[in-house]
Amino acid sequence: MCDLGITAIVTSVVATALSTTMGVVSSVQQGKSAQAQYNYQAEINRRNAEKAQANADMKRQEGIEEARTQRIKTLQAIGSQQTAMAANGFDISSGTNLDIIEDSAATGELDALTKQYNKETEAVAYENQADNFNNQANLDTFAGKNAYKAGITNAVGSGLNGLGTVANVAGKWYSNNSIGNKTYRPNTKLVSGGVKGDNITFA
Numbered sequence: 001m002c003d004l005g006i007t008a009i010v011t012s013v014v015a016t017a018l019s020t021t022m023g024v025v026s027s028v029q030q031g032k033s034a035q036a037q038y039n040y041q042a043e044i045n046r047r048n049a050e051k052a053q054a055n056a057d058m059k060r061q062e063g064i065e066e067a068r069t070q071r072i073k074t075l076q077a078i079g080s081q082q083t084a085m086a087a088n089g090f091d092i093s094s095g096t097n098l099d100i101i102e103d104s105a106a107t108g109e110l111d112a113l114t115k116q117y118n119k120e121t122e123a124v125a126y127e128n129q130a131d132n133f134n135n136q137a138n139l140d141t142f143a144g145k146n147a148y149k150a151g152i153t154n155a156v157g158s159g160l161n162g163l164g165t166v167a168n169v170a171g172k173w174y175s176n177n178s179i180g181n182k183t184y185r186p187n188t189k190l191v192s193g194g195v196k197g198d199n200i201t202f203a
Contacts, residue, residue: 031151038144042137049133056126063119067112074108 078101085092092101 029151031148034147034151035144038140038147042140042144045133045137045140049130049137052126052130052133056123056130059119059123059126063116063123066119067116070108070112070115074105074112077108078104 081101081104082092085097090097092098
């Protein structure tokens with residue numbers, strides 16, 4: 001009977017300890033898994049941010065090139081105007097002819113600036129995307145750290161609860177089987193005068 005009681009308490013304690021260990025390990029693994037998922041998403045967002053920034057740089061460069069090309073075309077057009085005017089005997093240094101040339105130059109420059117502005121607008125839009133991706137990546141990283149901390153916290157909680165359960169079970173067994181409560185094992189003799197052999201005495 002006593003052996004069965006001891007076996008039961010040992011089995012209960014071992015089972016509780018195993019359950020506690022599994023709970024602790026599970027909580028830590030869940031925290032790590034969640035952090036890994038958040039970190040993976042953060043990495044994707046960072047790569048998307050890099051692509052968006054690359055697109056922004058490309059659009060800005062396109063704007064510069066298109067504006068340069070437009071200015072070349074304008075100069076070529078003005079050159080053709082001046083050649084035609086001179087061939088017809090018109091004075092290109094003053095009057096209406098000069099106004100025409102200046103208008104052509106102004107219109108050409110406006111076209112160049114418009115092309116560059118349009119590409120700059122596209123570049124800024126891509127840069128905003130890059131900022132959004134980077135911000136989300138930072139949030140994902142932060143969430144991952146919190147998920148890992150939550151896993152550790154849950155693991156500690158599971159461990160403490162398990163220890164409390166073990167202590168509670170052991171305490172109940174001890175209180176029901178301790179000498180302090182004057183309970184004793186079968187076949188144990190109580191005599192007076194001290195300890196003799198296998199006999200236990202109370203002082």
